[in-house]
Amino acid sequence: MTSIIQTESLSRRYGRTEAVRDLTLSVPEGSIFAFVGPNGAGKTTTIKTVMNILEPTSGRATVLGIDSRRLSPAEFRQIGYVSENQEMPGWMTIRELLNYCAPFYPTWDPAFAEDLRRRLDLPLNRRIRDFSRGMRMKAALLSSLAYRPKLLVLDEPFAGLDALVRDEFIQGILELAEQSQWSVFISSHDIDEVERLADWIGVISEGRLYLAEPVAALVGRFRSIEATFEGEATMPRPLPERWLAPEVAGHTLRAIDAKAGEAGGEDRVREVLRGAARVEMSPMSLKAIFMALARTFRSASRAEGDR
Amino acid sequence: MLPFSVSFKPGLSVHEQVAYAVKKACVTGQLRPGDAFPSVRSLSQELRINPNTAHKVVGTLVAEGLLEVRPGIGTFVSRAPAATRGQRRTLLHEEIERLVVEARKLSLDLQEVIDAVRDQWERLDR
Numbered sequence: 001m002t003s004i005i006q007t008e009s010l011s012r013r014y015g016r017t018e019a020v021r022d023l024t025l026s027v028p029e030g031s032i033f034a035f036v037g038p039n040g041a042g043k044t045t046t047i048k049t050v051m052n053i054l055e056p057t058s059g060r061a062t063v064l065g066i067d068s069r070r071l072s073p074a075e076f077r078q079i080g081y082v083s084e085n086q087e088m089p090g091w092m093t094i095r096e097l098l099n100y101c102a103p104f105y106p107t108w109d110p111a112f113a114e115d116l117r118r119r120l121d122l123p124l125n126r127r128i129r130d131f132s133r134g135m136r137m138k139a140a141l142l143s144s145l146a147y148r149p150k151l152l153v154l155d156e157p158f159a160g161l162d163a164l165v166r167d168e169f170i171q172g173i174l175e176l177a178e179q180s181q182w183s184v185f186i187s188s189h190d191i192d193e194v195e196r197l198a199d200w201i202g203v204i205s206e207g208r209l210y211l212a213e214p215v216a217a218l219v220g221r222f223r224s225i226e227a228t229f230e231g232e233a234t235m236p237r238p239l240p241e242r243w244l245a246p247e248v249a250g251h252t253l254r255a256i257d258a259k260a261g262e263a264g265g266e267d268r269v270r271e272v273l274r275g276a277a278r279v280e281m282s283p284m285s286l287k288a289i290f291m292a293l294a295r296t297f298r299s300a301s302r303a304e305g306d307r
Numbered sequence: 308m309l310p311f312s313v314s315f316k317p318g319l320s321v322h323e324q325v326a327y328a329v330k331k332a333c334v335t336g337q338l339r340p341g342d343a344f345p346s347v348r349s350l351s352q353e354l355r356i357n358p359n360t361a362h363k364v365v366g367t368l369v370a371e372g373l374l375e376v377r378p379g380i381g382t383f384v385s386r387a388p389a390a391t392r393g394q395r396r397t398l399l400h401e402e403i404e405r406l407v408v409e410a411r412k413l414s415l416d417l418q419e420v421i422d423a424v425r426d427q428w429e430r431l432d433r
Contacts, residue, residue, distance in 0.1 A: 032357055170355055177348040177358035196321055196356045219318055285317030 002065075004029040004151050004183040005050055009059035012045050019045040021207040022059070027185055027200070034198035034215075035187040038294050042207040043187040044084070047155045050185075051081055064151065077105050080144030084156035088139060090129030094122050097143055105147035112175075113146035120172055134165035141172050148179060154186040158193065166193055173197075195219075195286040203290070205297040215286065222289045223260035225269060227253040227276035236272045244292050256284070256292045309345055309353045311337050321356055325364045333373060333384065335431050344374050344382040 005027040012020040020042040027033045037043055048054040050061045052068045061068040064075050088097065094117065102108045117124070120138045128139060137157060144152065152173065158166050170193055176182045188194060194201075195215070202212040211218070227233065233253040235246060246255040253276070259265050260281055273279050284292075311332035313325055332338040345353070350361040365382060368374040375385045410420045 030359070032359075167355070171352050174348070174352045174355070174358065177351045177361075193355070195317060196315065196354070196360075199357050199359055216320065216322075220320075283318030287317070 002029045003027055003062070004031075004064060005033075005185055006062040007046070007050070007059065008061075010046070010049060010056050010061055011058045012042075012049055012054060013057045018207050020049065023204070023207070023209050024059075025202055025209055025212055027183065029183055030181065031200045032184040032186070032198045033200040033202065034191060034194040035185060035202045035204065036191050036194070036290060037187075037189065037204035037210075038297065039189055041189075041204045043189075043204060044155055045207075046204070047083075047153060047185075047187060051079075051153060073104075077107070077147070078150040080147070080149035080152040082137070082140045082144050082152075082154045082157055084159050086136065086140040088128050088136065088143075090127060092128055093125050094128070094139060094142070095124045097128065097139065098146065101143050101146070108147045110146075112148070113142065116142050116145055116172060116175060119175070120168055134161050137161060138165065138169060138172065141169060145172060145175060148176060148182075150181055150183065152176070152182075152184045152186075154184065156187055156189065158188060158190060170197060191287050191290055201286070203293060205294075206301060210293065210297070218289065219283065219286055221259050221261040221265070222284050222292075223257050223265070223269075223281040224284050224288070225253075225255045225257055225260065225273075226280045226282075227273045228278040229253065229275065230277050234275075236275075240268075240272055244296050256289075257281075309349070310342065313354060321360050322363055322367070325350070325354065325356070325360070326367050329364070329368055330373065331431075338384050340384055340386045342384045344384055346382070 003026040005025070007023050007025045010020055010023040010025075011018065023042075023046060025046075035043055035046070045054065049056050050063055050068055052071045055069060063071060064078060066072075066075055089100075092100065098110075098113055098117075102110070102113075120142055122135060122138055122142060128136065131139065141154075141157070154173075157169060161169065173184060174197075186194065186198070198215050200212065201215050201218055203210040229251050231251070233248040233251050235248055235253070239246060240257070242258040244256040244258060246253070248254075253273070257265065257269055260269050261283070266281060269281060270279055311328055313328040315321070315324055329338065338344075344365075347358055347361045347365060350356070350364070351358040354361070365374060369376060369382075372385055374382055376382050406420070
């Protein structure tokens with residue numbers, strides 16, 4: 001399995017702040033990799049370093065097999081990049097923007113570009129400065145997809161977009177689906193849409209990589225647990241390390257088990273909760289998993305700050 | 308537009324949910340033998356799912372004999388093959404055993420289960 005993006009102990013510091021710390025990440029070629037984390041976690045810094053907009057303080061990043069610091073037009077011609085605050089020439093129309101970009105990319109496909117433009121519902125002749133945010137982001141996507149890049153990098157593309165535009169954006173990304181050798185690296189602090197789309201997920205918090213695994217594996221192992229006790233619900237002692245957010249109220253205990261879906265996981269839960277009258281375990285959406293993790297990060301960081 | 312629909316439940320395998328939706332569509336007649344089946348790209352875009360998953364679904368359904376690929380032409384719903392003895396056995400023993408175990412765990416009685424089965428059966432006829 002080759003990596004289309006690879007970082008090795010990547011670190012990036014601004015003054016005394018370490019925005020990214022010792023990040024080692026592999027994005028498999030041909031995957032849609034969702035890079036999620038709370039605001040300020042280091043997602044944009046990571047992407048900017050990978051795209052050689054910033055240099056690493058230490059460690060390195062490799063894209064399409066080349067060190068990020070040595071990326072040249074030959075590689076950039078195969079990468080599509082849409083950032084959250086994409087700057088585009090306001091005085092240009094879509095027609096002018098596409099005509100301007102096309103000569104830089106040998107793989108530019110004008111028929112595909114036109115088809116995409118229609119699907120994204122973008123007018124040919126209105127100036128970009130008159131566009132809404134949603135239209136701007138779609139225009140940025142259009143100009144990045146038209147040359148069928150091998151790697152599409154999207155930094156917080158859904159921020160500030162309404163639901164319909166988010167959906168159109170996703171459909172736009174999937175236009176490349178029949179192409180072989182096509183990878184997407186998408187960062188987001190919101191993962192509603194990403195659940196069905198991503199096959200890999202990486203979670204970053206406070207500059208550190210918390211996990212990176214296939215979505216199916218992550219969603220497959222997490223379970224939301226609800227146990228009912230005859231008497232007052234009590235926390236098991238010791239509390240399993242793989243549990244998040246355990247709570248008791250009245251006869252009910254709730255917890256999230258990060259490994260219940262693995263082999264033997266459910267038996268382990270029933271063993272720990274053998275005093276309960278009833279135990280129910282249910283799968284969780286990616287969003288619910290991420291929310292639970294994000295809360296853990298926040299309380300860990302608060303505890304750190306209070307010390 | 309796809310000739311069948313999928314209602315996604317979060318947290319469950321996308322692959323399984325789509326494969327199941329196709330099987331159901333074959334049973335209800337939304338998909339008939341010989342019908343053209345959507346391309347991987349269509350599936351991916353219409354359902355907003357990862358194209359690798361869409362590809363896997365097609366692979367699974369081809370392996371199970373529900374779909375057939377005609378090279379150079381496309382993917383089609385198979386002419387209905389008679390269920391193999393293995394498939395019948397799997398359904399009648401394994402799946403039904405699973406149903407009965409779950410039902411008894413929830414203290415349902417036999418009549419409730421039979422009524423529910425009849426209900427579902429008739430719903431697919433409509």
